[in-house]
Amino acid sequence: MSISDIEVLDTDDRGRGVFATHAIGAGTTIVRGIPAACVPKDDRLRTHCSVCLAPAADRPLCSGCGHVVLCARCAKSDGARLIHDDECASLRSLFAVPAKERPADTCSLRLLLRLLLWRWRCSRPELPQYVEDEWWGDGDACGDELDDVMALCEPPEGLADGGVDCDAAFWDMAAQARYHLPAHARLSRGLAAELMARVYANGLCLYREDGGDGGDGGGGGGRGGGGVRREVGWGVSASVAMFNHRCAPNADWSIDADGCIVVRSVRPVRRGEELCLCYVDNALPRRERQARLREHFGFECQCEVCRAEEEEETVGTAGRASGKHARSEAAAPAPAKRHASSAPRARKKTK
Numbered sequence: 001m002s003i004s005d006i007e008v009l010d011t012d013d014r015g016r017g018v019f020a021t022h023a024i025g026a027g028t029t030i031v032r033g034i035p036a037a038c039v040p041k042d043d044r045l046r047t048h049c050s051v052c053l054a055p056a057a058d059r060p061l062c063s064g065c066g067h068v069v070l071c072a073r074c075a076k077s078d079g080a081r082l083i084h085d086d087e088c089a090s091l092r093s094l095f096a097v098p099a100k101e102r103p104a105d106t107c108s109l110r111l112l113l114r115l116l117l118w119r120w121r122c123s124r125p126e127l128p129q130y131v132e133d134e135w136w137g138d139g140d141a142c143g144d145e146l147d148d149v150m151a152l153c154e155p156p157e158g159l160a161d162g163g164v165d166c167d168a169a170f171w172d173m174a175a176q177a178r179y180h181l182p183a184h185a186r187l188s189r190g191l192a193a194e195l196m197a198r199v200y201a202n203g204l205c206l207y208r209e210d211g212g213d214g215g216d217g218g219g220g221g222g223r224g225g226g227g228v229r230r231e232v233g234w235g236v237s238a239s240v241a242m243f244n245h246r247c248a249p250n251a252d253w254s255i256d257a258d259g260c261i262v263v264r265s266v267r268p269v270r271r272g273e274e275l276c277l278c279y280v281d282n283a284l285p286r287r288e289r290q291a292r293l294r295e296h297f298g299f300e301c302q303c304e305v306c307r308a309e310e311e312e313e314t315v316g317t318a319g320r321a322s323g324k325h326a327r328s329e330a331a332a333p334a335p336a337k338r339h340a341s342s343a344p345r346a347r348k349k350t351k
């Protein structure tokens with residue numbers, strides 16, 4: 001756990017970013033965050049633990065909602081059970097709706113329900129909480145606080161993902177959440193829509209590698225390294241959402257055996273270098289990557305790789321063969337970043 005090796009600074013053009021305060025070796029854990037909320041994808045509901053997303057196909061379905069499983073470990077933990085107990089009635093209500101009348105993919109709605117319930121529980125500190133001083137996982141991890149999640153950036157206005165008006169979709173999702181939630185956990189539709197917008201802009205696809213979690217050893221690997229990475233769920237962690245995007249990232253994330261979202265370096269990182277994740281599949285061609293970043297996150301990627309590839313395409317049309325050179329330069333360590341003078345924002349709560 002090397003959370004002392006990073007600091008959060010303002011960048012000139014991309015809001016806050018995470019920077020290395022020391023040189024970091026490849027494959028080092030940079031942040032290990034207990035997600036504010038994470039849920040299995042629809043097709044993993046019956047095979048992966050609803051709380052930590054561990055494989056749990058051998059576990060019985062919840063007798064309350066009949067739609068999810070908890071792994072043996074989470075089933076024994078008060079905090080983990082509470083997470084599902086809170087949402088169980090809402091899920092029963094959601095899945096009672098005829099299939100063609102509920103969202104084709106319930107993942108986002110379930111994530112919103114989870115966050116709204118978490119929000120309600122956080123507002124009642126006299127009640128047991130999901131993550132107490134003692135939690136069910138091993139080792140240190142950062143826990144999100146409600147303010148951290150509400151402070152996440154919103155997507156820019158007027159976003160249209162795949163032609164769908166996102167604002168309208170967030171409002172619709174908020175209305176559905178209201179319908180399924182118990183009265184005490186409901187939030188005004190506007191606030192719930194704002195929360196959904198933040199989830200949309202900061203949520204992470206969560207992957208598990210087949211064959212277990214490899215721990216900290218080895219040389220990073222990242223996307224495509226080691227075993228087969230399978231998408232198992234979707235989650236939000238304020239500690240992980242601080243990382244900016246770059247198409248040739250120096251860090252990657254995955255979900256570990258305790259259900260924590262772990263960010264690890266995928267190559268050696270120099271002191272002062274910004275630590276970045278690739279929000280989209282970096283194997284995609286530039287135009288497609290950029291289209292996804294624009295549609296989903298509302299920004300035009302100007303990273304080294306994008307600039308080099310753009311140049312390469314321009315040069316390529318002129319019949320020059322410098323493409324290879326441009327690409328290998330792009331993969332080299334990034335130039336020194338501009339450090340803003342403002343103070344880093346501490347948001348590291350370790351347990």
Ligand SMILES: [Zn+2]
Pocket residue numbers: 049050051052053054070071072073074075
């Ligand atoms: Zn579990």
Ligand SMILES: [Zn+2]
Pocket residue numbers: 062063064065066067068084088089091
């Ligand atoms: Zn249930």
Ligand SMILES: [Zn+2]
Pocket residue numbers: 246247248301302303304305306307
């Ligand atoms: Zn880029």
